[in-house]
Amino acid sequence: MVVDCGGGTVDLTTRTLLPNNKLSEITERTGGLCGSTYIDREFARFLEKKLGFAAVDKFRRENYGQYQSLIHHFFCPRIKFEFIDEKDVFRNIDLDIERTCPALIEYINKEIRDAIEDDDWLIEIKYEDVLTMFEPVVEKILNLIRDQLASSKQRCSTMFLVGGFAESPYLVKKIRDTFVSVVPIITVPQNPITAVLSCMDLTKQQLPLAFSP
Structure with a gap:
């Protein structure tokens, strides 16, 4: 086969x-x-839950190059092609929005922006988050x-x-x-x-x- x-x-x-x-x-x-692109979509859904659907959707449409860079230079090498099903060895991964996809910031509403700013523009990606991206696909x-x-x-x-x-x-x-x-x-x-x-x-x-x- x-x-x-x-x-x-x-x-x-x-x-x-x-x-x-x-x-x-x-x-x-x-x-x-x-x-594998359906794993990318699950990652986008993860971001939508964290930052709001409208923010991520507009960022994708208006800054497609930066969105693709986020997928191919952050998500793929650090998560999609590195993830193994071993929770004990997994280390949480920080997505630095300010450094990796700064254009996304302008689309985030004030309430979410204030919360993310308090976390230094970092989104923590945990083992369970990645597992949820992979499992349905x-x-x-x-x-x-x-x-x-x-x-x-x-x-x-x-x-x-x-x-x-x-x-x-x-x-x-x-x-x-x-x-x-x-x-x-x-x-x-x-x-x-x-x-x-x-x-x-x-x-x-x-x-x-x-x-x-």
Whole structure:
């Protein structure tokens, strides 16, 4: 099974390797709107609860470059691709609004602004906050995999996780923990973002050497 965890969608297909070194698709391709950008949306919802929907929405529309910088230079490297499901080792993360996204300040109403200003423009992001961002999206992915496994009459021996979202240690851990008793090998390529798993690639004899468990 190939689980392509992209930005917008997650796409799945299951194939079997035939004796003549060709592939045969044994299930219908499936997919869903649960890629990594939906984690970004959950982060935005977190900010909306803290700062008000109107403030974050206007900031996103009128300062899209700074909003994208907030996502790609703060949220992704510090949270989305670092988070693991280990509460004991998690350290709360401070979002410094004044430094990271100063344009956002002008859209916050006075009551919230006064409270945030008292906290030196810092928003504390806790373990439970991040878990809430991940859970609804990851659960959709797990359900897609369950459905794909159920639709096959053959046992799945190997699952490849590819695409940018496969760099998330939390997602990989959840998939492995959930399906380890069903799929013997669940592996991620060394460069999941650039992995090209076309039918031609999968038929190469070097396939087992191209991936690390």
